[in-house]
Amino acid sequence: MKSGLVSLRTHFVAVGDHILSATSFAQAVLTERQATVRQHLQFFPFGTRPEVALLQVDLGDPEQPTDAPIPAFVNHGRWLAQCQTCRSAEYVDLDQLLFMCCACWNFDYGCQWRRVLLPKNWKAIEKLLLLRPDPDTRNWEPGERLTLLRADNKAHGHGA
Helix, strand or coil: CCCCCECHHHHCCCCCCCCCCHHHHHHHHHHHHHHHHHHHHHHCCCCCHHHHHHCCCCCCCCCCCEEEEEEEEEECCEEEEECCCCCCEEECCCCCCEECCCCCCCHHHCCCCEEEECCCCHHHHHHHHCCCCCHHHCCECCCCCHHHHHHHHHHCCCCC
C-alpha cells in the first residue's frame, strides 16, 4: 500500500538489505535498547528497574496478535496509533497493520503485538487531507466522517 501521508515506511528507511516493517522496526529498537542496558550494566553494578526489566522483554508472535486492537489516526499528516497504557505513539505500517509500543512494549498485553484498525476508507481520508497545503492541518480521528472533512476543506478553501 502506498500512502500520500507519512507512515512507518515513508518516514523511516531500512539500511542495507534489511526489510522495514512494523515487526522489524520494533525488534531493532528493542535489540538496541537492550544492548545499551547491557553495556551500562558492564560499567555499573546497578540499573533502574525499568532498564533491568527491559532485558526480560521478548516480543510476542506477530502472527498471533492479542485481541486488543488499536485504532489508527492521522496527526499532522502522519498515520499513528497511540498506546493506551503509556500514551506514546508509533507510526503505523500500512503494509503490516501491527502495533508494538517502543516505550512500554505493550507490557499490559504481555508484550504481545496488537492489530491496528485502519479505516476501510483510509484512501479517501488521505485524498481529502492531502488537499490541505499545511501538514499541521492534516488530522483525522477514528469515527470522523468524510462529510466533516469535506466541509472543513471547503470552509478553508481547499477544494472538496
